[in-house]
Amino acid sequence: MAARGDDLASGLPEGMDLDGLDEILGVQFGIAYVTILQHFNRSLGDIGLTPKQTSTLWLAAANPGIPQVDIARFFRMDRATMLGITNSLTEQGLLDRGPSIRSGRTVGLHITPAGAERLAAARQAVARHERWVKSPLTPEEVDQLFHLLRRFNRPREAELADAEAGTLELLG
Numbered sequence: 001m002a003a004r005g006d007d008l009a010s011g012l013p014e015g016m017d018l019d020g021l022d023e024i025l026g027v028q029f030g031i032a033y034v035t036i037l038q039h040f041n042r043s044l045g046d047i048g049l050t051p052k053q054t055s056t057l058w059l060a061a062a063n064p065g066i067p068q069v070d071i072a073r074f075f076r077m078d079r080a081t082m083l084g085i086t087n088s089l090t091e092q093g094l095l096d097r098g099p100s101i102r103s104g105r106t107v108g109l110h111i112t113p114a115g116a117e118r119l120a121a122a123r124q125a126v127a128r129h130e131r132w133v134k135s136p137l138t139p140e141e142v143d144q145l146f147h148l149l150r151r152f153n154r155p156r157e158a159e160l161a162d163a164e165a166g167t168l169e170l171l172g
Helices: 027-046 051-062 066-073 081-089 113-136 139-153 157-163
Strands: 095-099 109-110
Touching: 027 051, 027 113, 027 139, 051 066, 051 095, 051 109, 051 113, 066 081, 066 109, 081 095, 109 113
Parallel strands: none
Antiparallel strands: 095 109
């Protein structure tokens, strides 16, 4: 059986010692994130959407009138990042701001016909990308990974208390 770092070590320059760095879970998450993001960008390059823009359109299509703060909260993004995403999408004519599903005081996001068209193309590219992401894993491993990531991504009690107190800015 190979050690956990063997796969990572195979891409190292000769003689480089990781000194346990490959045993840090955050490093493994980071490398996986970069690998997935690079492939995503190649897969959706012609469509002209970032992962966060694609996800925002996806959720606006599924939830007409969703407040942007709800999307930001789900992805743990700060307000400024979310505002930049929605501004970019509205400037491209892919998203409109209008009545919220929640109340008259909150602004909601609505996908435009051009946004729906771009999202349809993005969904096809995302499906191809997801097949690539899952390709080194068995279906059982994919299920296990989803289970573990969902468990890991649950907000911790301390984070929830800090967020309610306004002392934690959730990041994306």
